[in-house]
Amino acid sequence: MIATTVSETALDSGAAARRSFLLVFWCTVIGALAQILVKQGTSQMGEHHLHLTLGQVARNPELFVQFSLGMMTNVKLFIGYCLYGVNTFLMALALKGRELSRLYPIIALTYVWVTILSLFVLPDEHLNFFRTAGIVFIVGGVSILGLKK
Amino acid sequence: MKTPISSIVLVLFGSFIGSFGAVFLKLGAEHMQGSLKRILNNYWLAVGVILYLLSSVFYMMGVAQGQLTVLYPMVSIGYIWAIVWARLFFKEPFTRAKMGGLLAIIVGVALINLGNA
Numbered sequence: 001m002i003a004t005t006v007s008e009t010a011l012d013s014g015a016a017a018r019r020s021f022l023l024v025f026w027c028t029v030i031g032a033l034a035q036i037l038v039k040q041g042t043s044q045m046g047e048h049h050l051h052l053t054l055g056q057v058a059r060n061p062e063l064f065v066q067f068s069l070g071m072m073t074n075v076k077l078f079i080g081y082c083l084y085g086v087n088t089f090l091m092a093l094a095l096k097g098r099e100l101s102r103l104y105p106i107i108a109l110t111y112v113w114v115t116i117l118s119l120f121v122l123p124d125e126h127l128n129f130f131r132t133a134g135i136v137f138i139v140g141g142v143s144i145l146g147l148k149k
Numbered sequence: 150m151k152t153p154i155s156s157i158v159l160v161l162f163g164s165f166i167g168s169f170g171a172v173f174l175k176l177g178a179e180h181m182q183g184s185l186k187r188i189l190n191n192y193w194l195a196v197g198v199i200l201y202l203l204s205s206v207f208y209m210m211g212v213a214q215g216q217l218t219v220l221y222p223m224v225s226i227g228y229i230w231a232i233v234w235a236r237l238f239f240k241e242p243f244t245r246a247k248m249g250g251l252l253a254i255i256v257g258v259a260l261i262n263l264g265n266a
Contacts, residue, residue: 042209054155054210068206084205088174088198089188096178101235101247104171105228108254111261130264137257141250148246 016097021146023094024106027087032113034083036121041076106142152215159211160220164227167204171227172234173197218266222259229255 057064071077094103112135118125177194181187188194212220228251235241 054159057210064206067210071206071209084201085198088194088201092174092178092181092194092197094178095175096181099235099241100171100175100239101232101241101243104168104231104235105225105251105254108225108228108258111258115261115264128264130260132264134257134259134261134264137253137260139257141253141255141257144246144250144253148244148250 020094020098020103021106023090024103025109027090027094028107028109029113030083030087030090031107031110032117034080034087035110035114036117037076037080037083041074041078041080044074044076045070102145106145108138109142112138152219156211156213156215156220157223159207160223161226163204163207163211164224165204165230166200166207167224168227168230168234170197170200170204171231172238173200175235175239216266218262221262221265222255225255225258 071081091103115127115131115135119127173193174197177191177197180191180193208224232241232243232247232251236243
């Protein structure tokens with residue numbers, strides 16, 4: 001399936017453009033799931049990891065390594081980052097033969113999914129004027145990038 | 150709660166590095182062919198992934214302090230860099246549709262984060 005996607009890219013630019021757009025679209029859905037997992041994982045990592053500052057790293061560079069290792073050994077962070085890996089691969093597939101400048105900003109759709117998913121996952125989340133307006137603007141911008149020649 | 154300059158610098162630097170990650174991903178994509186072995190041997194993709202990882206570490210260090218309403222929208226400045234690099238390295242023209250779409254997206258990201266305040 002993926003192999004045909006790549007080989008047909010050069011043949012039919014209209015269909016290929018749609019396919020790339022859809023691939024990036026799915027990237028944003030997976031990216032939102034990854035982001036929520038990473039957020040939950042980060043809050044499990046504890047205070048000393050969360051409040052690492054540049055000053056601390058300058059005084060003790062080892063903290064930077066600990067910070068990176070801590071990110072890799074947490075299960076939710078691990079799955080989250082694996083999803084980011086899948087995402088990166090899908091993004092590369094989408095980018096082959098297509099414009100980076102048109103596809104890359106579409107990733108902002110992730111913000112929309114995170115906002116909507118949070119309504120269901122987190123107890124006290126609700127839509128307000130700014131969030132709704134933000135969703136409208138992002139969807140509008142992505143539509144322009146995806147649809148306009 | 151004030152947002153320290155160091156956080157702003159970290160987040161901006163993270164998004165700057167991330168935009169180069171996108172450039173290398175694109176380079177990798179153009180060199181990408183079928184088999185898994187060749188994908189694993191694709192150094193462009195590897196550099197892209199490493200840049201993404203690096204940018205996420207800077208980014209996480211950045212958002213640990215300061216206001217997310219200020220810091221999150223700065224991540225979308227990476228999209229502006231990406232459009233500039235795409236023109237420089239891949240000869241992708243600036244078009245009105247790209248500018249308009251990007252502007253709407255950046256405004257939207259800022260609005261969502263105002264709503265999160």
